[in-house]
Amino acid sequence: MIEAVRLTKRFGARTAVDGLSFQVRPGVVTGFLGPNGSGKSTTMRMIVGLDRPTSGTVTVDGRPFRQTPNAARAVGALLDAKAVHGGRSARSHLLSLAQLSGIPASRVEEVLGVVGLRDVAGKRTRGFSLGMGQRLGIAAALLGDPRVLLFDEPVNGLDPEGIYWVRTLMKRLAAEGRTVLVSSHLMSEMAVTADHLLVIGRGRLLADMSVRAFIARNSADFARVRVADGEPAARERLAALIGGAGGETLPEPDGALRVTGLPLPRVSDLAHEAGVRLWELSPHHASLEEAYMRMTQPMVDHRSTDDELAGFAGEEPGWEPPTVPEVPQRGWYAPKPPAPAAERHGGGTTGAAGAAKATEEGDAR
Numbered sequence: 001m002i003e004a005v006r007l008t009k010r011f012g013a014r015t016a017v018d019g020l021s022f023q024v025r026p027g028v029v030t031g032f033l034g035p036n037g038s039g040k041s042t043t044m045r046m047i048v049g050l051d052r053p054t055s056g057t058v059t060v061d062g063r064p065f066r067q068t069p070n071a072a073r074a075v076g077a078l079l080d081a082k083a084v085h086g087g088r089s090a091r092s093h094l095l096s097l098a099q100l101s102g103i104p105a106s107r108v109e110e111v112l113g114v115v116g117l118r119d120v121a122g123k124r125t126r127g128f129s130l131g132m133g134q135r136l137g138i139a140a141a142l143l144g145d146p147r148v149l150l151f152d153e154p155v156n157g158l159d160p161e162g163i164y165w166v167r168t169l170m171k172r173l174a175a176e177g178r179t180v181l182v183s184s185h186l187m188s189e190m191a192v193t194a195d196h197l198l199v200i201g202r203g204r205l206l207a208d209m210s211v212r213a214f215i216a217r218n219s220a221d222f223a224r225v226r227v228a229d230g231e232p233a234a235r236e237r238l239a240a241l242i243g244g245a246g247g248e249t250l251p252e253p254d255g256a257l258r259v260t261g262l263p264l265p266r267v268s269d270l271a272h273e274a275g276v277r278l279w280e281l282s283p284h285h286a287s288l289e290e291a292y293m294r295m296t297q298p299m300v301d302h303r304s305t306d307d308e309l310a311g312f313a314g315e316e317p318g319w320e321p322p323t324v325p326e327v328p329q330r331g332w333y334a335p336k337p338p339a340p341a342a343e344r345h346g347g348g349t350t351g352a353a354g355a356a357k358a359t360e361e362g363d364a365r
């Protein structure tokens with residue numbers, strides 16, 4: 001278990017972590033969320049003794065990290081996947097870490113297999129993609145088979161298959177009874193990976209609860225109601241009735257109404273009494289992303305403004321837009337058919353077959 005008590009870190013005048021108290025329990029995946037600059041990485045760095053708290057304490061299984069015997073085998077962390085010597089191979093990077101912590105070399109081969117890097121283990125990490133670097137960082141965290149694991153943005157740069165793999169790995173590690181703390185900005189991913197959430201904003205704890213409770217407390221469920229197509233007057237009549245009964249409606253892009261403030265059966269009764277035909281009446285639960293945005297909106301430090309340069313393209317003196325040949329579009333967003341094989345390769349059946357395939361794909365969309 002990880003336990004923080006009034007944990008605080010200041011960098012000069014900036015308070016990065018402000019009196020945080022929480023516990024991260026074993027057996028579940030705990031998601032660590034917060035806007036950019038809210039203090040997640042600083043908290044993780046303090047957990048593993050890389051930053052010293054200005055005040056307060058944080059312990060791992062009852063002791064500060066620096067006092068934990070053989071800490072590298074007790075706690076594994078992926079904090080910065082780029083913190084690897086680019087001239088070393090993945091294998092030699094892991095071997096040197098293993099040697100420093102008294103971990104047998106055979107374990108290196110095991111973790112290389114777990115993260116799917118065996119085939120490239122002899123290659124210099126300089127040439128690694130972002131996703132390969134993440135996998136190597138995860139391998140390093142797993143090396144000592146630790147009971148406590150921290151992952152700062154582990155899915156950063158991973159493709160969908162890699163993201164799915166990380167999700168499964170986190171869940172498996174937690175199911176084995178380990179303590180797993182994982183930060184991410186990918187809300188859809190957190191919603192399916194984490195059981196529990198710690199949410200911080202400007203260094204302070206905003207929420208410490210299950211994912212389900214967090215969504216329930218920070219969002220409003222709603223109903224979608226769609227009247228029969230081609231009956232706009234009925235839609236307006238229903239919207240007015242809902243408003244009169246104390247509900248609120250918002251138009252949805254497909255013509256349906258999003259209703260809040262009234263239970264579903266009440267909406268159904270109103271439609272029935274008014275003789276409005278419905279094609280849809282469905283309950284909806286807000287997503288983790290909606291709940292998170294609602295809670296953290298006031299805590300966001302970095303916001304974009306409208307782009308002053310919007311509309312700039314094409315104004316460069318002498319610039320002409322490229323001419324795009326007119327191509328008839330077939331189907332729904334059908335891609336441009338490939339040029340005839342003869343034009344591209346000087347003839348041949350391969351090109352013709354490829355053209356036929358591309359057209360089939362276009363039709364299928």
Ligand SMILES: Nc1ncnc2c1ncn2[C@@H]1O[C@H](COP(=O)(O)OP(=O)(O)OP(=O)(O)O)[C@@H](O)[C@H]1O
Pocket residue numbers: 011014015016034035036037038039040041042043
């Ligand atoms: N070494 C440092 N010196 C000065 N300020 C720092 C240092 N490390 C972090 N900070 C500041 O502390 C605050 C918290 O940063 P931190 O990296 O912990 O946030 P974060 O939640 O991990 O952000 P992100 O989601 O962008 O990774 C920021 O304002 C950051 O600029």
